[in-house]
Amino acid sequence: RKEVEQDPGPFNVPEGATVAFNCTYSNSASQSFFWYRQDCRKEPKLLMSVYSSGNEDGRFTAQLNRASQYISLLIRDSKLSDSATYLCVVWVDTGRRALTFGSGTRLQVQP
Amino acid sequence: DAGVTQSPTHLIKTRGQQVTLRCSPISGHKSVSWYQQVLGQGPQFIFQYYEKEERGRGNFPDRFSARQFPNYSSELNVNALLLGDSALYLCASSLEVLYEQYFGPGTRLTVT
Numbered sequence: 001r002k003e004v005e006q007d008p009g010p011f012n013v014p015e016g017a018t019v020a021f022n023c024t025y026s027n028s029a030s031q032s033f034f035w036y037r038q039d040c041r042k043e044p045k046l047l048m049s050v051y052s053s054g055n056e057d058g059r060f061t062a063q064l065n066r067a068s069q070y071i072s073l074l075i076r077d078s079k080l081s082d083s084a085t086y087l088c089v090v091w092v093d094t095g096r097r098a099l100t101f102g103s104g105t106r107l108q109v110q111p
Numbered sequence: 112d113a114g115v116t117q118s119p120t121h122l123i124k125t126r127g128q129q130v131t132l133r134c135s136p137i138s139g140h141k142s143v144s145w146y147q148q149v150l151g152q153g154p155q156f157i158f159q160y161y162e163k164e165e166r167g168r169g170n171f172p173d174r175f176s177a178r179q180f181p182n183y184s185s186e187l188n189v190n191a192l193l194l195g196d197s198a199l200y201l202c203a204s205s206l207e208v209l210y211e212q213y214f215g216p217g218t219r220l221t222v223t
Contacts, residue, residue: 044154101153103151
C-alpha cells in the first residue's frame with residue numbers, strides 16, 4: 001500500500017465548477033499535511049498547509065480527518081489558471097524525516 | 112527575496128559518469144532537502160540536511176550522496192549513473208526541519 005494515495009484523475013471540469021480532491025495516508029504518526037500545486041514541467045509550489053480544524057484560503061478549503069487518515073481539498077469557482085496537478089503531502093517525523101508525496105491528481109479546467 | 116536556486120538547469124550525462132547538482136536555499140533557511148521526480152510520479156525524498164548535518168535519508172542507493180555547506184547551500188552527488196537516474200532533481204529549503212518546504216526549479220538530468 002502506498003503511504004499517500006490520490007486519485008490520479010484527470011478531473012475535467014468547466015470554469016466556475018466546484019471540485020474536490022481526496023487523499024488518504026497510511027501512517028497514523030503523520031504530523032503535518034500540505035497541498036502543493038505543480039504545473040507541467042515546473043517545481044511544486046506550496047498551496048496551503050492543512051490543519052486539524054480545517055482552513056480556508058480564498059477559493060480553496062482544506063480539511064483533515066485524523067481518525068480516517070484522510071485529507072481533502074475543495075476548489076470553488078474554478079478558473080482556467082487552476083489547471084495543474086495537485087499533490088497531497090504528508091510529513092512523518094520518523095527516522096527519515098521527510099515529506100511524502102502522493103502521485104498527484106491532475107485538474108483540467110475547461111472554458 | 113530570491114527563492115531557491117538550483118544549477119545547472121539541464122544536464123546530459125552518459126552511463127557510468129558522475130554528476131554534481133547544486134542548490135542555494137532561501138535566505139535564512141537552514142534546512143535543505145533533495146527529491147527525485149520521475150514523470151508521472153510525485154517527488155521521492157532523497158536527503159534532508161539541517162545545519163550541515165544529515166537529518167534524513169530516503170531509499171536510495173549509496174551512489175547518492177549530499178552535503179551542506181556553512182552558508183547552507185548544498186550539493187547532491189550521484190556516482191556511476193544509470194539510465195534510471197534520469198529525472199527532475201528538486202531541492203527544497205525550509206526554516207527548520209519540520210517547517211513548510213519551498214522548492215527550486217529543479218535540475219533535469221538525462222542519462223544516455
